[in-house]
Amino acid sequence: MVKVCIIGSGNVAQHLIAAFEAAEATELVQVFARDKSKVAHLVPEEKITSDLKNLVDADLYIISVTDGAIKEVSADLPFSGKCVAHTSGSVSIDVIDGKNRSAVFYPLQTFTKNKPVNFKEIPICIEAMHETDYALLTQAASAISGVVQTIDSSQRKALHVAAVFVCNFVNHLYAIGNDICRENQLDFDLLKPLIAETANKIRLLSPQQAQTGPAARNDTTTIDTHLAFLHDAQRKTLYETLTQSIIQHGKKL
Structure with missing residues (x-):
């Protein structure tokens, strides 16, 4: 023992x-x-x-x-x-x-x-x-x-960086989503089934296969509408950065 x-x-x-x-x-x-x-x-x-x-x-x-x-x-x-x-x-x-x-x-x-x-x-x-x-x-x-x-230590460092992306950054996005709901008199609980399904999908699919949304569809009309809605400069920049990342990542496949 x-x-x-x-x-x-x-x-x-x-x-x-x-x-x-x-x-x-x-x-x-x-x-x-x-x-x-x-x-x-x-x-x-x-x-x-x-x-x-x-x-x-x-x-x-x-x-x-x-x-x-x-x-x-x-x-x-x-x-x-x-x-x-x-x-x-x-x-x-x-x-x-x-x-x-x-x-x-x-x-x-x-x-x-x-x-x-x-x-x-x-x-x-x-x-x-x-x-x-x-x-x-x-x-x-x-x-x-x-x-x-x-x-080894090098692999562990890479894994830790990956963990920050899939955990800490994602949770921060939950916080932003919660703020947007609160500011518009919406209950954040409405998003929880969506959050759960998004997490559950990658048990069966790769993240690339599970990706949906306007960026994945290159739906510029919806993207422009969302950007017009976002008045906070930091949120707008984050939305644009993530949208471009999804689009570019899709082109690599």
């Missing part, structure tokens, strides 16, 4: 803590949190420490903190020769202090506190500096997820 220690108490850390605490094939031996109250609802008090010097022995230490803090935290670990992984999508494996065996344990999902997720469906992307650690990482990842993928 893999003994796991989680270092961190933010969104990703809390979801990992819950997943490992529930897993049968691993043992969550300890959680490090500077503020113990942030994780007190997830694990017994005796499993929480706020002092890195009090970390107990584990097979795998997972650092789940902000990207800018990974290097400092890994350098402050009071041991050497252990497998230490971070959970960042954009930070290189090399950021882990060399006194330990560097690794990456990246769950590809958007996490929000108090919003449960099904970890079994979340891809976990792993990378190890030492070939022998892949078995350890795979065992730990497989205990909480049904999708484990080995990728």
